[in-house]
Amino acid sequence: MAIVVDREHGLALLHQMLRIRRFEEKCAELYSRGNIRGFLHLYIGEEAVAVGSIPAFTPDDAIVATYREHGHSLVRGTPMGPLMAELYGKATGCARGRGGSMHFFDASRRFYGGLAIVGGGFPVAVGLALADKMQKKPRVTACYFGDGAVAEGEFHESLNLAALWKLPVLFLCENNLYAMGTALGRHQSQTDIARKADAYAIPAEAVDGMDVLAVESATRKAVDLVRHSGGPYFIEYRTYRFRAHSMYDAELYRTKDEVAQWKQRDPITLLEHQLRAKGVLEDADVQKMESTIAGEIAEAVTFAEEGPLELLENLEKDVYTE
Amino acid sequence: MTKITYREAVRAGLREALLSNPLVFLMGEDVGRYGGTYACSKGFLEEFGPERIRDTPLSESTFVGAGIGAALGGMRPIVEVMTVNFSLLALDQIVNNAATIRHMSGGQFNIPLVVRMATGAGRQVAAQHSHSLEGWYAHIPGIKVLAPATVTDARGMLLAALKEPDPVFIFEHAYLYPMEGEFDEHALPVDTVNAAIRRQGNDVSLITFGGSLWKALQAADTLAAEGIEAEVIDLRVLRPLDTRTILASVRNTHRAVIIDEAWRTGSFAAEVSAQIMEGAFYDLDAPVARVCSVEVPIPYAKHLEEAALPQPDKIVLTVRNMLRG
Numbered sequence: 251m252a253i254v255v256d257r258e259h260g261l262a263l264l265h266q267m268l269r270i271r272r273f274e275e276k277c278a279e280l281y282s283r284g285n286i287r288g289f290l291h292l293y294i295g296e297e298a299v300a301v302g303s304i305p306a307f308t309p310d311d312a313i314v315a316t317y318r319e320h321g322h323s324l325v326r327g328t329p330m331g332p333l334m335a336e337l338y339g340k341a342t343g344c345a346r347g348r349g350g351s352m353h354f355f356d357a358s359r360r361f362y363g364g365l366a367i368v369g370g371g372f373p374v375a376v377g378l379a380l381a382d383k384m385q386k387k388p389r390v391t392a393c394y395f396g397d398g399a400v401a402e403g404e405f406h407e408s409l410n411l412a413a414l415w416k417l418p419v420l421f422l423c424e425n426n427l428y429a430m431g432t433a434l435g436r437h438q439s440q441t442d443i444a445r446k447a448d449a450y451a452i453p454a455e456a457v458d459g460m461d462v463l464a465v466e467s468a469t470r471k472a473v474d475l476v477r478h479s480g481g482p483y484f485i486e487y488r489t490y491r492f493r494a495h496s497m498y499d500a501e502l503y504r505t506k507d508e509v510a511q512w513k514q515r516d517p518i519t520l521l522e523h524q525l526r527a528k529g530v531l532e533d534a535d536v537q538k539m540e541s542t543i544a545g546e547i548a549e550a551v552t553f554a555e556e557g558p559l560e561l562l563e564n565l566e567k568d569v570y571t572e
Numbered sequence: 573m574t575k576i577t578y579r580e581a582v583r584a585g586l587r588e589a590l591l592s593n594p595l596v597f598l599m600g601e602d603v604g605r606y607g608g609t610y611a612c613s614k615g616f617l618e619e620f621g622p623e624r625i626r627d628t629p630l631s632e633s634t635f636v637g638a639g640i641g642a643a644l645g646g647m648r649p650i651v652e653v654m655t656v657n658f659s660l661l662a663l664d665q666i667v668n669n670a671a672t673i674r675h676m677s678g679g680q681f682n683i684p685l686v687v688r689m690a691t692g693a694g695r696q697v698a699a700q701h702s703h704s705l706e707g708w709y710a711h712i713p714g715i716k717v718l719a720p721a722t723v724t725d726a727r728g729m730l731l732a733a734l735k736e737p738d739p740v741f742i743f744e745h746a747y748l749y750p751m752e753g754e755f756d757e758h759a760l761p762v763d764t765v766n767a768a769i770r771r772q773g774n775d776v777s778l779i780t781f782g783g784s785l786w787k788a789l790q791a792a793d794t795l796a797a798e799g800i801e802a803e804v805i806d807l808r809v810l811r812p813l814d815t816r817t818i819l820a821s822v823r824n825t826h827r828a829v830i831i832d833e834a835w836r837t838g839s840f841a842a843e844v845s846a847q848i849m850e851g852a853f854y855d856l857d858a859p860v861a862r863v864c865s866v867e868v869p870i871p872y873a874k875h876l877e878e879a880a881l882p883q884p885d886k887i888v889l890t891v892r893n894m895l896r897g
Binding site: 312343344345346347348349353355356357362363364365367369370372373374375376377378379380381382384385403404407408410411414415567568569570571 | 597623626628629631633634635636637638639640641642643644645646647649664665668669673674675676677678679680681682713714716737738
């Protein structure tokens with residue numbers, strides 16, 4: 251690993267990954283207790299992608315994410331309280347209880363969802379970038395999607411249009427190898443996803459999505475490139491989802507061995523090893539981090555539990571602008 | 573008053589919008605070099621340039637979705653989907669994004685987007701190019717659905733739509749583009765709220781919209797010669813629906829015939845009928861009747877297509893039977 255990381259930055263990355271991991275473990279627990287309902291798609295195993303990539307964007311850039319977006323929201327800076335309150339369906343949630351787990355939004359951070367139809371975010375991201383280009387704003391739009399989305403027509407249409415019109419979109423494929431339960435090789439004739447960008451003349455690369463430092467380095471360069479060239483770029487992060495697709499998934503489509511193999515490359519453990527090898531991480535650091543995170547989560551749960559439910563008289567609010 | 577075609581009225585509205593607001597731009601298939609499939613943007617590429625008049629690939633889902641994104645990003649896009657038939661390829665963006673994002677984000681985002689498309693049958697272009705699906709779109713909360721039938725509305729409703737903060741879908745009946753109408757350039761701005769009474773009468777309410785308006789008016793003339801005075805209501809706005817005007821008319825005439833070019837089953841006419849049942853049942857002297865398309869993919873051959881669609885003589889016959897009842 252040639253990437254240099256100082257102690258402060260290394261700890262910050264580790265903290266963010268642990269923060270997502272513990273937040274989602276809490277979500278799973280609250281789900282089994284019935285406090286959270288609906289679909290809950292956990293990001294556990296994939297944390298290095300959001301943690302390494304999201305900070306590469308400025309607050310003025312736009313983020314379009316998917317239904318597995320808890321990590322992206324947390325790293326973007328939406329406080330944990332409103333996110334947990336959203337999962338509780340409270341009026342104090344980040345979407346006033348209208349969205350739930352799949353639809354985190356935050357206008358103040360240009361976070362455009364939480365869009366849960368696979369492939370549906372591509373055109374929106376292209377349009378956001380078009381608006382920036384037409385208004386001559388030097389902004390970049392991040393378009394996150396999974397490997398399953400590359401089978402959708404909107405993937406191909408949107409890559410084409412972004413390249414044709416030279417729009418500042420960074421296409422970020424989180425390849426966790428499964429479209430819900432269908433393995434990549436069972437739904438794609440070309441499994442080297444980054445190569446698909448070639449067809450649209452978009453430069454692309456694949457990176458180790460379990461290595462937060464590699465993710466960070468590649469994404470920073472890509473954001474710079476998009477901002478300065480004005481045209482799109484494509485990164486495929488090779489990652490893996492440790493937990494089930496959603497809370498309803500019996501995981502009949504993959505072996506325990508396969509999951510265990512990938513857990514050997516847990517992004518959190520991997521970074522810990524990297525930092526310890528450099529002598530910049532001690533047990534006390536991790537303990538302190540865990541304790542800070544536990545406190546933040548406890549506060550978020552309290553915020554969610556104490557928050558009011560939306561009034562029924564507001565049921566039809568915000569369908570149209572009033 | 574001057575006479576202009578519906579096509580010229582749409583073009584005039586688009587041009588005014590482009591001239592008055594630098595954030596407005598037009599994108600869609602062949603809106604630029606071709607001048608628009610229905611010539612509604614002829615000359616615009618030369619006048620406004622390729623940044624604002626954008627020819628798109630045949631990627632309906634992506635250019636409609638890009639309209640959503642551009643609206644979110646501060647622009648004022650007008651997206652032309654060539655016809656309602658092709659809008660089916662963009663349904664995901666329309667139903668799942670345009671209609672939901674405001675509510676689903678707890679009111680944090682709104683989408684000031686205008687989408688225009690040609691709709692309807694009657695030009696012998698067969699089943700895949702003859703759909704009338706405005707009623708489908710009117711089913712969806714979160715968007716507004718307009719169906720301008722006159723030259724004044726063709727221009728005015730577009731300009732009004734561009735003042736709306738939320739997504740507006742405008743359905744222009746393809747049969748109307750060459751139609752001439754009286755155009756008053758000093759007329760007051762048109763609204764996107766009220767139905768319009770296009771002809772007054774006390775014997776029966778003919779309730780319709782879009783291309784069928786002219787068939788209803790023709791039927792009303794025939795009926796007038798027989799001493800039957802029909803009131804003709806042009807709904808203009810399918811969502812949100814102006815039920816007040818419908819009910820007021822039915823309470824006066826006590827009879828209603830709804831004319832809708834869509835298929836009868838699950839049609840917008842069915843919704844209007846239900847509104848009348850709920851709001852004016854005891855005022856009715858006869859069951860509500862519907863003149864809709866025959867439940868068949870719209871055929872090519874002229875005589876078959878004509879037989880499949882609502883026609884003035886069918887409307888006349890329906891009214892006669894109702895009054896004889």
